[in-house]
Amino acid sequence: MSTGLQPRRPDLRGKCQTAAKELAAQDPNLRVVRGWYIDIDWGEQEHWWCERPDGAIIDPTVEQFPTGHVEALRRYREYAGVHPCPGCGIPVEGEFGYCCGPCNGADVGVPLGICTCDYDSRLIDLYDRFGSE
DSSP states (O other), X not given: OOOOOOOSOGGGTTOHHHHHHXXXXXXXXXXXXXXXXXXXXXXXXXXXXXXXXXXXXXXXXXXXXXTTTOGGGOOEEEOOSEEEOTTTOOEEESSSOOSSHHHHHHHHTOOOOOOOOOOOHHHHHHIIIIIOO
């Protein structure tokens, strides 16, 4: 499904970490959060934003996303120690990386075979609890 929406502020792309940290430096009540913005058109996008103690999200660069200017469509997921492998999508422990060489190769255009990883089911449980909200 595509909304047909376009980012209102494409110039903000890649500036979210700096903007969130600058905003939090001005307001000690804000916490800088790292995770993903979930856009209907673009899918999960790595992102940084701020959060108040009551859970309210303050996002200075949200309009870099197609759905960013539509408050009802905004969805966020905080990083919880597990991320989806960019190659196959299975949960991988840590901040960056792939589950295996073939996934890394496929993502950079070097065919190394097919992913046959036997992943840790504990990571699936962690990802299901915290990563897919």
